[in-house]
Amino acid sequence: MEENLKPKTGKTLEQWKTVLGQTKLTKHSEIVAWLKSEHQLTHGFANFISLKFRQADAASFDESELIASQYETKPGLKPIYDALVEYCRSLGPDVEIAPKKSTVSIRRKRQFALIKPATKTRMDIGLKFNDKKPLGRLLPSGPFGTMCTHRIELTEVSDIDDEIKKLVREAYAEAG
Structure with a gap:
């Protein structure tokens, strides 16, 4: 999914993390809703970016x-x-x-x-x-x-x- 971010959304995961770092959003649902409404991302990409930004998914850990x-x-x-x-x-x-x-x-x-x-x-x-x-x-x-x-x-x-x-x-x- 991460490999498809740049071609499908125009930004890399690191770039999306930078964008989210400039907001005061902290809750998963708020981040997903914001990415969908403000950046027209699909739910799948918004969910993935939010999990990675918050380091809340298993893949964020060794x-x-x-x-x-x-x-x-x-x-x-x-x-x-x-x-x-x-x-x-x-x-x-x-x-x-x-x-x-x-x-x-x-x-x-x-x-x-x-x-x-x-x-x-x-x-x-x-x-x-x-x-x-x-x-x-x-x-x-x-x-x-x-x-x-x-x-x-x-x-x-x-x-x-x-x-x-x-x-x-x-x-x-x-x-x-």
């Missing part, structure tokens, strides 16, 4: 900072995260790891897994299947809502056993 922040008060879960990411990367060269503020999305052509430190002692991994019924450790999506169809609760690295790896591998295959 990936390692996002991960560190997620596990700052839950250090016992970090080894589970590391093991899950390592396994997901082993599935193929097309695996993309995309940290957000509170989760990490694992994608191929689409998201197939979502890693979230749920509590201080439990990690949830959400999986997206086309047509699979919850069974055993494969629970309904719960707090993941429509982002995933199922979830698995993990409390230690040894929980990532052959059964869990098979489910993650199946979700990966369906995402391709």
